[in-house]
Amino acid sequence: MARSWSDARQDDLATRYRDVRGLTQAIAAPLSDADATVQSMPDASPAKWHLAHVTWFFETFVLRDHVENYCPFDPRYAYLFNSYYEAEGPRHARPMRGMLSRPALSDILAYRAHVDAALIAALPMLPPSASTLVTLGLHHEQQHQELMLTDLLHLFSLNPLEPALFEARSASAVDLPGPLHWIEGREGLAEIGDDGRSGFAFDCEGPRHRALLHPHALAHRAITNGEWIAFIEDGGYATPSLWLSDGWAWVQAEGAEAPLYWRKGEQGWTRFGLDGRQPVNPAAPVTHISLYEADAYASWAGARLPTEAEWESAAQNIAPGGGNQFDGSTCPRPYPAAPTDALKQMFGDVWEWTGSAYRPHPGFRAAPGAVGASRHNPAARAVGPAPPPQPSRRGDRRWRRGAGRARAPGSGARCPTPGVRSRSSAGRRGWHRAGRAAGAGVLHNRDRPRRGRSRAARCGLRPARPPRRYRYRPRRARRVHGAWRDWGRSG
Secondary structure, eight states, X not given: OOOOOTXXXXXXXXXHHHHHHHHHHHHHTTOOHHHHHOOSSTTOOOHHHHHHHHHHHHIIXXXXXXXXXXXXXXXXXXXXXXXXXXXXXXXXXXXXXXXXXXXXXXXXXXXXXXXXXXXHHHGGGOOHHHHHHHHHHHHHHHHHHHHHHHHHHHHHHTSTTOOXXXXXXXXXXXXXXXXXXXXXXXXXXXXXXXXXXXXXXXXXXXXXXXXXXXXXXXXXXXOBHHHHHXXXXXXXXXXXXXXXXXXXXXXXXXXXXXXXXXXXXXXXXXXXXXXXXXXXXTTSBOOSOOHHHHHHHHHHTTOBOOOHHXXXXXXXXXXXXXXXXXXXXXXXOOOOOOSOSSOOOSSSSOEEEOSXXXXXXXXXXXXXXXXXXXXXXXXOOOOTTSOOOOSOOOSOOGGGOOSOOBTSSOEEOBOOOOOOOOBOTTSXXXXXXXSOOBSEEEOOBOSSOOTTOOHHHHHTSSOOOOOOSSSSOOOOEEEETTEEEEOOOOO
């Protein structure tokens, strides 16, 4: 559930509403009816469904519930375009969304226009609770802008013609970023989580709580394509010891040898994007990598992925609206890092993997009602005397930047997105949906030697014990209501 801005006026909300809704339609403007109807795999959704679903949200939770005598555009759409809201009744099966040849794209656009006109007219009379839902709906639609780009990329990649949604940018020489260096992070108890003063937060971003941080350091920027190519050429995809056991099984099953959408030809590496197939830019952040790939790269580099708390602690004093954001209907692309030594690319450009499981913060309570009880969220168990929360959590924590920080599609790595689809153990979505960026990345730390060594050995007190056959038990990934979630690992 979201909180609205405490000082927001209705006219400001109306302007924001028009901007967000307009960007969604601008993204979809180049699509044909066929483009918008096809579903490339069960975990993807057609663009037409995205356009309708975000509209259904406003019609259902704002207009139906808070505007007297509102007349739905088509009562049948409540069944077609609900996604995971159990309290709202049955819904069309997700894997069958590509069978909806009717309603046509023109009908969906008429649906959006109907809802937009009704909501804009109703905004001045809405109670604060309804305005809060409008704000939540806008953030929800921004998430679907990312998802729509992600799903379109996957769809177009399956077409032998490799069509482009956006015009390719003219090639220009870009200097490679300098070598990585390390930014020491906070140690001891640090406060993380939403403090209620940011103006907007999903319910899963709070409450504010303390986390214990051990000595660590973060790479000052995201890993580049050039650095990832070095990983490939050094046998990164052919060295089992670098990979989690489930990850190595995935590499063998999928025949993975590079990030998703990469291809090696006579002229070197190319990648497929929403601007068609283009040469890989060695200076840009790497995108479209899975958690397994990010973890393997970090092992190869002698580092590890950061925890969620380490990442958020480092990002607390950085403006989340900064960086390379997807705010216009142009091709989303992650940009090379600026030549400075400060911590950069924490927002914008790419989502970044962390090594933390997706679990509730201490004291978390799901928002009441249908909006707070979504199917795609894992259950939370009460701690201590607290009453049990609702069996779901809505959204993903924005600072995790999972794997697809899509204002550009993809997932990447800081010393490894919408944006574009990353690969998981099953070749489906392995990213966390939240925030807005232009790709996806991975952070890593240098705070300790490689895994599999005892604490005493790291301190030099006695030789390390003989290595076990497996360095640690594998991470277990489980599909939870249409998304792949990491449920942690022990070692």
